[in-house]
């Protein structure tokens with residue numbers, strides 16, 4: 001007989017954190033409730049007393065994901081989260097405990113580990129548009145250089161409106177060239193981290209990121225240092 005495999009983190013998330021019933025979880029997985037109950041025992045997941053959890057999850061309009069995102073990733077305070085969700089701070093404290101979300105002030109206790117679920121979430125949320133530093137695509141240098149039209153145009157001008165890949169050197173013709181963040185950090189808008197590429201070379205930099213990062217590290221200074229100083233006399237190069 002085939003043993004039905006249920007991921008433990010999934011079960012904890014649904015049953016313990018989101019207060020779904022064993023029956024609900026069984027429905028999601030298309031298996032019978034009995035199997036879910038057996039796994040709860042096997043995984044040592046404490047059983048809930050009937051119904052109590054459901055009530056509180058209906059009452060409080062925040063789930064584990066949202067709370068983790070707001071509190072652990074976006075670093076909002078308990079008070080801020082409480083205001084957003086329109087519940088008391090006590091409720092948020094209680095939820096943090098229920099969801100096993102590590103408290104910020106004390107940090108992770110020695111030996112306490114984030115669940116796989118939280119670790120994945122932490123790493124997912126650092127990618128792309130979830131990154132708290134992303135700021136909706138508008139980025140700021142630590143000391144305030146904004147990655148805007150003006151800056152991009154300055155970079156293109158500095159680079160002679162030409163692709164800065166040595167064996168490309170294509171020149172802009174009608175359609176503006178993209179300005180690339182050499183270290184892939186959209187927040188780092190220091191002119192030294194920005195470089196003009198043609199569309200075709202720019203799309204190549206989406207792959208083999210390590211290669212390109214090294215490439216620019218080695219070449220950028222030679223490519224545009226003189227122009228950089230002319231164009232950005234105040235930049236610390």
Ligand SMILES: [Zn+2]
Nearest residue numbers: 163168198201
């Ligand atoms: Zn090119």
